[in-house]
Amino acid sequence: MCGIVGYIGKADAASVLINGLRRLEYRGYDSAGLAILDDDRVMVTKAPGKVAVLKDKTRSSWAPELMQRASIGIAHTRWATHGPPTEANAHPHLDQSEEIALVHNGIIENYRALRARLEGKGHHFYSETDTEVLAHLIGDCDKGDLFQAVTDALHQVEGTFGIAVLSAREPDRIITARRGSPIVIGVGDGETIIASDASAIVAHTKRVIYLDDNDIAIVTGDSVEIRDLNNVPVTREIAELGIDAAAAEKGGFEHFMLKEIHEQPDALSNTIRGRLDLDLGSAVLSGMATSPRELAELSRVVLVGCGTSLHAGLVGEYAFEDMADVHAEVEQAAEFRYRNPLLGSRDFVVAISQSGETADTLAAVREARQKGAFVMSLCNVVGSTIARETGRGVYLHAGPEISVASTKAFTSQVAVLLMMALKLGRGRRVSRDEGIRFAREIESIPSLVSKVIAQSDRIEAIAKEYSANEHAFFIGRGPMYPVALEGALKLKEISYIHAEGYHAAELKHGPIALLQEGTPVIALAVDIPGKDKTLGNVEECRARGARILGIISEGDHETAEAMDDYIAIPRTDPLVSTVPAVVALQLFSYFVAKHRGCEIDQPRNLAKSVTVE
Numbered sequence: 060m061c062g063i064v065g066y067i068g069k070a071d072a073a074s075v076l077i078n079g080l081r082r083l084e085y086r087g088y089d090s091a092g093l094a095i096l097d098d099d100r101v102m103v104t105k106a107p108g109k110v111a112v113l114k115d116k117t118r119s120s121w122a123p124e125l126m127q128r129a130s131i132g133i134a135h136t137r138w139a140t141h142g143p144p145t146e147a148n149a150h151p152h153l154d155q156s157e158e159i160a161l162v163h164n165g166i167i168e169n170y171r172a173l174r175a176r177l178e179g180k181g182h183h184f185y186s187e188t189d190t191e192v193l194a195h196l197i198g199d200c201d202k203g204d205l206f207q208a209v210t211d212a213l214h215q216v217e218g219t220f221g222i223a224v225l226s227a228r229e230p231d232r233i234i235t236a237r238r239g240s241p242i243v244i245g246v247g248d249g250e251t252i253i254a255s256d257a258s259a260i261v262a263h264t265k266r267v268i269y270l271d272d273n274d275i276a277i278v279t280g281d282s283v284e285i286r287d288l289n290n291v292p293v294t295r296e297i298a299e300l301g302i303d304a305a306a307a308e309k310g311g312f313e314h315f316m317l318k319e320i321h322e323q324p325d326a327l328s329n330t331i332r333g334r335l336d337l338d339l340g341s342a343v344l345s346g347m348a349t350s351p352r353e354l355a356e357l358s359r360v361v362l363v364g365c366g367t368s369l370h371a372g373l374v375g376e377y378a379f380e381d382m383a384d385v386h387a388e389v390e391q392a393a394e395f396r397y398r399n400p401l402l403g404s405r406d407f408v409v410a411i412s413q414s415g416e417t418a419d420t421l422a423a424v425r426e427a428r429q430k431g432a433f434v435m436s437l438c439n440v441v442g443s444t445i446a447r448e449t450g451r452g453v454y455l456h457a458g459p460e461i462s463v464a465s466t467k468a469f470t471s472q473v474a475v476l477l478m479m480a481l482k483l484g485r486g487r488r489v490s491r492d493e494g495i496r497f498a499r500e501i502e503s504i505p506s507l508v509s510k511v512i513a514q515s516d517r518i519e520a521i522a523k524e525y526s527a528n529e530h531a532f533f534i535g536r537g538p539m540y541p542v543a544l545e546g547a548l549k550l551k552e553i554s555y556i557h558a559e560g561y562h563a564a565e566l567k568h569g570p571i572a573l574l575q576e577g578t579p580v581i582a583l584a585v586d587i588p589g590k591d592k593t594l595g596n597v598e599e600c601r602a603r604g605a606r607i608l609g610i611i612s613e614g615d616h617e618t619a620e621a622m623d624d625y626i627a628i629p630r631t632d633p634l635v636s637t638v639p640a641v642v643a644l645q646l647f648s649y650f651v652a653k654h655r656g657c658e659i660d661q662p663r664n665l666a667k668s669v670t671v672e
């Protein structure tokens with residue numbers, strides 16, 4: 060989604076800001092802009108399209124001396140919500156005096172009423188955005204103290220915001236604040252960088268402060284002063300970023316997505332390392348922060364998330380019921396938050412989110428806590444809002460995921476869920492021997508994934524054959540059902556092929572009507588319970604002319620023969636096999652998209668983290 064960068068220090072602000080925006084490009088956006096201060100003037104350049112367009116425009120409209128002089132500025136990548144991605148709607152927005160500039164992530168819900176009131180006072184607006192209204196409101200509140208003006212304005216807005224504001228009248232500071240949209244402040248040596256995401260900061264410093272909701276900070280080149288909206292000073296710790304700048308580079312791969320697919324053996328090793336107890340046949344997940352008694356008393360596990368994280372939750376559902384003998388449910392976070400769920404203190408709510416910032420998942424966490432459930436999170440981004448609000452949880456340690464299409468986060472989420480199910484299971488009905496067996500299977504996940512990645516050339520050759528189709532169906536049963544859903548999601552988001560995932564049994568309840576000669580059906584026919592029934596469904600599809608690509612188990616020649624094409628994955632436990640199976644589908648989708656010439660890392664209309672409802 061939208062990205063914010065702010066800079067104040069000794070360097071050339073425009074270059075720092077543009078480099079920062081580049082690091083946020085992965086989040087998805089459709090226009091960009093920046094504002095710098097030159098003496099008493101706010102200079103703004105904005106452009107629809109990519110940061111490269113903005114960079115060229117900045118170079119052609121601003122003199123090199125101006126660029127070198129200006130050492131304070133704010134910048135933004137916008138993912139259109141209110142109004143199309145035009146130059147006028149791009150951020151930064153100015154107030155009526157044109158001396159205050161604002162960049163904003165989030166949504167000001169009462170902007171229409173505020174706009175009407177300001178128009179009544181003679182304000183003119185040039186854009187359709189809620190953000191311009193906030194800029195004018197800050198200007199309207201400014202009686203000579205920018206911090207106070209921002210505070211007064213924020214008291215009047217309803218909705219969510221992460222903002223950075225500068226004023227030509229106070230050129231030594233940037234004011235930044237958050238409610239529901241993340242802000243991280245990088246504390247450098249004589250320079251301070253503000254961003255909506257640490258990846259824009261890591262090239263400058265690893266020392267960061269995460270703002271909490273309703274924090275508002277005065278940021279200078281060498282100080283950060285934080286207060287709450289009632290002007291009461293608050294203290295926030297300086298944290299150390301656990302990522303390095305190289306992690307945000309492609310490292311020789313054509314796309315971040317391919318790099319991240321290849322990183323999975325290492326990412327999974329990091330996820331699993333130190334978390335398996337092979338003597339006891341259990342998992343060591345201190346982040347679950349529950350005593351064996353509490354675990355034994357849990358009556359239900361509710362897994363909430365969105366998109367790919369929701370699909371990981373579905374694999375978790377099978378694992379919790381199979382291994383831990385505990386009733387498990389999965390729910391789309393947006394639905395969960397609004398349907399007034401029945402929850403109590405023996406319910407264990409697990410919020411799954413790579414970014415830790417997804418608005419609906421965060422709201423689900425708040426709802427679950429309100430209702431007294433035991434809440435924990437599975438996040439990848441350290442220090443993210445969901446991780447901090449839940450207080451307890453298990454980090455994925457998968458490393459930064461830059462590609463919009465999630466890959467390594469999914470496999471790490473599944474690995475953690477399997478370990479959680481094992482830990483819970485050992486407190487219930489799983490024997491030590493069975494626990495040891497399962498722990499060893501989990502331990503082998505990185506090497507299983509490496510074996511799938513080693514087949515990339517073959518997978519690419521198959522993918523090429525399927526790349527001209529406009530429709531595809533993915534089918535599976537048991538734990539392969541969520542893999543089918545995830546495979547379809549991957550394919551549609553990066554290749555724009557219309558892809559649907561179905562339970563294999565569901566196909567003949569309607570979707571089979573869509574099969575025609577040559578329609579691709581990707582069948583998850585791994586050798587686990589239920590495979591024979593899936594093969595029956597494959598025959599039904601074949602009888603209607605479908606072209607079948609099977610994801611099968613190594614050495615299963617009979618199943619291979621039932622397919623037009625197949626990708627074989629290593630044999631392992633049924634739950635564990637979800638991981639190599641999904642990796643095969645990630646590679647398949649990637650290569651299909653590549654052969655269709657798609658913009659893989661930043662698919663149209665998509666954003667990396669969805670911080671609005």
Ligand code: F6R
Nearest residue numbers: 366367368412413414417464465
């Ligand atoms: C798909 C994808 C999305 C995310 C979803 C939730 O490839 O990336 O479906 O999984 O937006 O995001 P997180 O996990 O950050 O909450």
